[in-house]
Amino acid sequence: MRTFSLIAAVSAAALLGGCAGQSGSPAPSPTTSPAPSAADPGSAAAQPTQQAAAGGPSACRSADLGLALTADEGGGGMNKMQYKLAFTNKGAAPCTLQGFPGVSFVTGDNGTQVGAPATRKDEAAPAAVTLQPGVGAVSDVTITNVGVYDPAECGPADVRGLRIYPPGETAAMFLPTEQKACSAADKSTASVGPVHS
Numbered sequence: 004m005r006t007f008s009l010i011a012a013v014s015a016a017a018l019l020g021g022c023a024g025q026s027g028s029p030a031p032s033p034t035t036s037p038a039p040s041a042a043d044p045g046s047a048a049a050q051p052t053q054q055a056a057a058g059g060p061s062a063c064r065s066a067d068l069g070l071a072l073t074a075d076e077g078g079g080g081m082n083k084m085q086y087k088l089a090f091t092n093k094g095a096a097p098c099t100l101q102g103f104p105g106v107s108f109v110t111g112d113n114g115t116q117v118g119a120p121a122t123r124k125d126e127a128a129p130a131a132v133t134l135q136p137g138v139g140a141v142s143d144v145t146i147t148n149v150g151v152y153d154p155a156e157c158g159p160a161d162v163r164g165l166r167i168y169p170p171g172e173t174a175a176m177f178l179p180t181e182q183k184a185c186s187a188a189d190k191s192t193a194s195v196g197p198v199h200s
Contacts, residue, residue: 038098038169060097060133065174067094070167072178082151086144090169090198092134096141100198101131104142105168105175108184108193110161114177118185121193129197143196149183152192157185170198 054097068090075085088106092098106121124143132140149159184192 019173048184060099062171063090063092063094063098063100063134063169065097065169065172065176066094068169068176069093069139070176071176072165072180075143082148084148086146088142088144088167088195089139090134090141092136097133097135099131099133100140100170102129102170103197104167105166105171105194106144106193106195106196108162108164108167109166109177110163113190114166114175116166117160119189119191121195122191124194124196129196129199132198132200140198140200142198145194146182149192150187152185152190156187157190157192158187159183160186 015037038129070090071089071091073087073089075087077085090100090104090105097112103123107119108117109115110117120145149157152159160183162180162182162184164177164181167176168174169176
């Protein structure tokens, strides 16, 4: 009889313990970090499409790259300007670039982003480009004149230049180029293509 009472008491305590756990504060549900915005270095525009081949040159880093923006004489029109965004390997060893650079307009002393970042011109998987020391590669950039947008929807604003993330990089580069861009968060006045030779 005592053995039965002891078993019954232990079972009751376990049952109560289980109920107490259920009646207390609910277990926290799993949380997820917000997806990075397009302006973040972790965004799709800044990520490489593939890793460099094993044993091959490593990815180019911002610190080893020179940057320039030149007008493409063969492109553009009245409302759009075509540019070549050139990356040059200033390092002592070969490196690779593969994918789309992240590009956004910025202003102010702290580089506040203006409007939405540049959209991609093509979603096809780009090939890796190997840059020997002193050699460059380019990305095609199109910038649309803000005059083609409704000012109320665009919110034209003066910008100081472009913040550039080379493909796969998390360290930004700055390229001064004063002009106007739409300040509306959902408006992008630029598009960018993959890096190519």
